[in-house]
Amino acid sequence: MVFEGLVIHRVPYKERDLIVKLLLRNGMVGSFYIYGGQGGGKSHKPSIFELGSMMRIMIKDQKTKIDSSDLMISAEHSRIWEPQSVRHDIRAFYLVCLYFELISKFSITFQPGTSDYQNLDHEGVFSVVSNALFYIEDALVKKQFEAGQHLTLFMVKLLFHLGIMPDTDNCSYCQEELLEMPGVVFMPANGQFACQNCAQGENERGFLLRIKKGYQTRYQEYAGFLGTNFSECDKLIQYFCHQYHLRPVELRSYSLLFK
Numbered sequence: 001m002v003f004e005g006l007v008i009h010r011v012p013y014k015e016r017d018l019i020v021k022l023l024l025r026n027g028m029v030g031s032f033y034i035y036g037g038q039g040g041g042k043s044h045k046p047s048i049f050e051l052g053s054m055m056r057i058m059i060k061d062q063k064t065k066i067d068s069s070d071l072m073i074s075a076e077h078s079r080i081w082e083p084q085s086v087r088h089d090i091r092a093f094y095l096v097c098l099y100f101e102l103i104s105k106f107s108i109t110f111q112p113g114t115s116d117y118q119n120l121d122h123e124g125v126f127s128v129v130s131n132a133l134f135y136i137e138d139a140l141v142k143k144q145f146e147a148g149q150h151l152t153l154f155m156v157k158l159l160f161h162l163g164i165m166p167d168t169d170n171c172s173y174c175q176e177e178l179l180e181m182p183g184v185v186f187m188p189a190n191g192q193f194a195c196q197n198c199a200q201g202e203n204e205r206g207f208l209l210r211i212k213k214g215y216q217t218r219y220q221e222y223a224g225f226l227g228t229n230f231s232e233c234d235k236l237i238q239y240f241c242h243q244y245h246l247r248p249v250e251l252r253s254y255s256l257l258f259k
């Protein structure tokens with residue numbers, strides 16, 4: 001059986017082996033044991049399992065499960081694509097780490113023998129993450145990488161694919177059209193927008209417009225997605241965390257990203 005996916009986690013094991021987690025094309029996360037995956041050896045081969053690399057892995061037929069885990073043993077593997085510039089830019093690297101941390105909070109584990117690789121219910125998540133990586137790399141090559149722009153776009157697309165996008169059309173209390181109102185307020189705890197007649201707070205009309213724009217912006221047009229800022233990224237992260245009962249401080253790469 002052959003799997004394709006992005007390396008979202010890697011742990012060296014024993015002297016030369018690796019245990020890696022891949023975000024598979026179907027949106028699930030599979031764990032693989034890679035003999036000699038750390039590279040090295042006589043010929044000093046580098047590891048091809050860098051974070052963010054797109055891999056193809058053929059697994060061995062396993063008669064028995066390893067220690068009742070979901071680990072699959074690679075028989076053969078190759079790299080399909082790798083983000084070459086990300087590891088040379090510290091903010092881009094932390095951003096990619098943050099994406100993988102977020103994914104790990106909700107992803108479904110692929111269980112060999114039980115899960116169906118052809119089940120594509122969650123493939124939207126793979127498409128969001130793979131596009132995000134590809135266009136971070138693109139921005140770095142063009143020397144126009146801006147972390148807030150990428151993070152905002154990513155969060156809007158992720159929330160949409162997870163089906164937890166806040167309603168951006170109507171006030172959650174009086175149902176008036178938000179864009180008709182002079183002021184709107186965002187309430188991350190409820191995941192709702194409200195008009196300023198119904199709720200008190202800072203006017204977040206710019207944020208509302210940015211979410212709508214992010215939703216309409218295709219990834220290849222990311223360069224035209226402008227006006228993002230840290231406080232808006234933070235609201236989206238807070239909202240995500242609220243949905244998954246997390247605290248933003250639990251996201252290690254997030255605090256490193258905006259230091």
Ligand SMILES: [Zn+2]
Pocket residue numbers: 171172173174175176194195196197198199
């Ligand atoms: Zn209202």
